[in-house]
Amino acid sequence: MDLPPGWDGVLDDYGAHLGRERGLSEHTVRAYLADLRGLARHADVAPQRVTLSRLRSWLAWLGDEGASSATIQRRVASVRGFFTWADREGFVTPNPSLRLKAPRKTRRLPHVPTATAVATTLGSAEARATEEGDPEALRDLALVELLYSCGLRVSEACALTMRQIDRDRRSVTVVGKGGKERVVPLGLPALRALDAWLLVRPTIATDRSPDTVFLGVQGGPLDPRVARRVVHSATAAAGPGAEVGPHGLRHAMATHLIEGGADLRSVQEMLGHSSVATTQLYTHVTSERLRQAFRDAHPRA
Helix, strand or coil, X not given: CCCCCCHHHHHHHHHHHHHHCCCCCXXXXXXXXXXXXXXXXXXXXXXXXXXXXHHHHHHHHHHHCCCCHHHHHXXXXXXXXXXXXXXXXXXXXCCCCCCCCXXXXXXXXXXXXXXXXXXXXXXXXXXXXXXXXXXHHHXXXXXXXXXXXXXXXXXXXXXXXXXXXXXCCCEEEEECHHHCEEEEECCHHHHHHHHHHHHHHHHCCCCCCCCECCECCCCCECCHHHHHHHHHHHHHCCCCCCCCXXXXXXXXXXXXXXXXXXXXXHHHHHHCCCCHHHHCHHHHHHXXXXXXXXXHHCCCC
C-alpha cells in the first residue's frame, strides 16, 4: 500500500540517520520505519499535517486492534524520535508528538525454562549432533549452547564473527545495541560445541561467505528467523511447556545465574542492560519460584 505524499523521501532520510548517526542495527531501523509507515497510512496525510489528535487517534486504533501496552509504548517512542528529528531538520514544525503520552507499561515476568529443562534441551541437541554428525546439527548445537552460555540476543549471535571469540580467555566480545561492546564469559560445553561446528563450517562456507561464526545451509549468514526456529525446535524436545525462543534462553541464563548466587551488576554487564533496573526483573522470577515451591510443598502454605 502506497504511503501518502511526502512520506517516502523523509523516511528514507530518517532511516539513513538512524543507521549512520545513531548506529542502530538494520533490524531496529526496519522496525522503527515500519511503525512510522503504519502511522502514515492511518493518518493519511503528509507528515507536515500530522497533528496531536491524529497521533492519539492512531494510538486508540492500535489499542482497539489488541496491541499491548508494550507495543504501543515502542511505537510512541518511534514517533517521538522521528518528529524530534524532523523538527530539528526543518521537515516538520512544530513537533506534534511533544504532548503525546504512552500507556503505562505492564511488566510481566518472562517465561523461564528451568535448569532441568535447559539441560534436557542441550542433551537432546547434543544427541542429535552426535547421531547425525552433519554440519547443520553441529551448528544448531553450537548455537543453542552459545545462546544459553552467554545470554546473547539472537541478532548478536547471528552477527558474531570469528574475531569476537577468544578461546584462550574463553570469552566472547559482543556488539550489542547502539554498537556497545561487552565481554561475556564462554562456558566450556559451549566452547566444545563451537569447536566441533567450526571444524565442519568449511564444508558449508563458500567464497562469498561472511566471517560470521554461524552460516546458513547455502553459505550465507545465518538468518535470525532460522535461528529462532532452531531454538524453538530444540527446546520443544524438553517436553510440553518448555518450548521457548532465543530470548527465553537469555532469560534462563540470567535467572539461573542469579539463582546460583551471581550479583546483579555482573549479570547486568553480561546481558548488556543499560540499567540495572532491567536486570532486577530476574530477581522477581527467582522469588516467584521460591514462593511457588513453598505453596506446593509446605503443609501450612
